[in-house]
Amino acid sequence: MLDNLKGLTGYEESEFKDIWENAIFVVDTNVLLNFYKYTSKEATQSLLKILKSLKESDRLWVPYQVALEYFFNYESNMYKQKEGYLFLGDGLHKLKEEADKTLKRTQSDYPYINTNEFKFYIEQLAKLNNKLDKILKAELDKLPDTSEIKDDIKKLLEGIIGEPYDQTKIDRIESEGNDRYKHDIPPGFKDKGNKKKEGYRIYGNFKYQKIYGDLILWNQMIDKVMGSDNPKPMIFITEEKKEDWWEKDEKDNIKRPHPLLVQEFINKTNQKFFMYRTERFVQYAKKYLNINITEEQVKNVTKDVETIRTLEQKDDFNDLNDSNDYPTLINPSSYIKSFFSSSSRRERLVDFLPEEKIDEFYDRLDKTNNMEELYVWCLKQSRANISKRVKILLDRLSYYDPEEANLYYERLKPFIDKKPILPYMKLLRNIEILEEKMIEIESNKFKDIKH
Template sequence: MKELFKGYYRPSESEFQEIWKSATFVLDANMLLNMYRYPEEARTQLFTVLQSIAPQLWVPYQAALEFQRNRLTVIAEQKKRFSEVRKVLENYEKGIISELDNLQLKKRHSSIQVDELVSALGEKITNFIEKLEQLEATQLSVTDNDPIREKLDKLLEGKIGEPFSQEEINKIYQEGEIRFKDEIPPGYKDYKKENENKNDIFTYGGIIYKRKYGDLVLWKQILDKALQDSIKSIVFLTDDEKEDWWWITESQGKKKVGPRPELVQEISKYAGNKFFYMYNSEQFLRYSKEFLNTNVTDESISQVGEIATESEIKFSNRYSVMRKLEYLACKYVLAWLKNRYYNSIVVENERRFPDYIVHDSKSGKSLGFEVKLSRDPYATKFILRDQQYRGYYEIKEGSLDEITFVFVTLDEETASKMLQILQRNSIQLPPGVSLIIGLLNLENETDFTSEFCPLAEFNRDIL
């Protein structure tokens, strides 16, 4: 019976001993990205544990690609925390002073004296902010050399899988349509969150990727690795908490029992795999003490668990917000295009890239417009470098006469920094490629023609 229903059986204690000795440990992108969120001591201890099993580590190409694409966003997120804390403290001090002033105690009460309290509080906050600024000066920035990635590069050298070809990727997408409709894991949770628009698609290395199939592509790479190398035991290390990876049951609250039984069955059938198991980062550190005799502290285990859970929740919430903002950015840029080219035909591009095509009645040209929502000004130059030659290729192939990348920001400060960065780096645009930086005003949701406000426009002769 156990052979028929492997996914419903947890490995025995002796089997776990065997797994930890000989298994290939597969790292997900979120495990690598969370390295930037952990306190230094917890990060050091996690690195030490990973180094102790270095020969057993492997990273699917999809996970490595997602790590590289999201690394700067996580670094910027950590840097932003300093200004957020500073703002909270300053507002807190101002709020207390304002509330006490409203009471007019000097005029209306003879014995309550708050000047000493306010002075002491202000001094404490000022001292803390000074220490905060000192810490901020040492915090990793998006433009700094990255010692964390350097350590990961060294640890994972020669341990990254190969990418799939476009033909292989396309077959996985076709299979994914069927799997996700039937909620066959993994990845159907991401499929439900994504809308079929340009933000679902990106390119790298000449391959066109759809983000909603990312987990399925990763899973297929794990399956192929297990088959090609005849791997009998695989442990997948992931901080993804969704039910399309984990077998979750109700027992005085939701409990993760282990990997989804369907996944265990699929890898066993496909690759003859004997064991497939999963740990999140907290579980991995905790059980490393038992099976690897590591010296990980309980404090580090607790910190890693809290941060991994928090980042997953924030990612889920932020993901929904970003989808809405990206939709609004496209919607309002489209309205602006229709207003700007009011005598021309403006259409959404069925080929997905670029987003919109304007058949200009004045020039007779086909003009492409690709919309990019940007909340991180430092990442803009990398996105532009990655995308501009894709646009130039469309021009050379004759699909378009010109293409414009429209970077949409949500505030003037981000737009201003973006302009400074682009001008400072002297980015060379290919012929026919231009750039617009603009602001999305979300205060008025009815006058669609005035929501997107272009602030600057560049072509290869200006930038």
């Protein structure tokens, strides 16, 4: 009878042991794409070694949906680490270029100033740039070879990719998905409203709506076991973290696979199902599969995966609503907690809300546990008023000091252009500085007129 409640009761240790000894393992697209984002060759090789071992024992399988999305997306991920280092290097080198320009312009515009005493600054930056180039080269040399990774993954996938669905099957899944998503039945319902998931993926003889990609994958995993002459349990390795795959606690930490997924898999296949994120999979692979990897290698994988998740947290925050309608943050949770903890910042924010939205803001503030969602709501509601205020201030400043106005324009341009770069707190502070500057300028002008 408890088999009908496994999604909620979980498995015993003996059941986990049985699952690991017999399961077929399925790897998600995001796990494959992460190979291009690791900064450690050791981490790359450790995870690849485990997957190769599973393939050799005929225990690794890749749904067609996973392979399709991987091949559509791998090229855009191949050089991200290298691009990041080069972007960093270019940006830091520009510090010297800007310093050179400043010194030369000063010498030209203010020839009576002795600038020789300041040349040390340029010389020091030149020395720092030499050191920078050496460090950059060393870091780039340490990166895994993405061309080798591409070849390794291609070899890994050969012979283990499932068959695609025909259009009739896809249409049926999408029809069922429409009803499932209305009732928040996993997986995939969190993709509703995600602008990145709008539209269709078209390939070969079929097309599907992107919001149903996870549901198509889920069906392929279930059908793999149902259609087998020797059905086995299944372990899914994924970097997904949304609530349409996992159950989370009140602090947004992952507790376990979504109970509805576990139970649906058992009900349809009569086999057990479980999920792991990458580092937990590697830890348990060492324990249950007797694969020869060291604790240090496990730590390397964990460290790299955590770094990737931290860096990609910005993109996840953008997906809460409209991905380009508000600023991104390096550490959204910490930033927002700090933002709303200050009454003065909250009041400043309220100043830019439309009058009819102010009561709703305080009502939301009292009721919500999701401050990130509230933050996004505030940005969407106040953007028009903020943009209007910024434009007015810049127009006024340009009347008195065009060059200074241009500097502020460049600083605030990301927000004006609706690019997700500028943190809201920094934006408000810049507006405050602009307002203080205009008060000072116009006050002084008024005094000059009086005298």
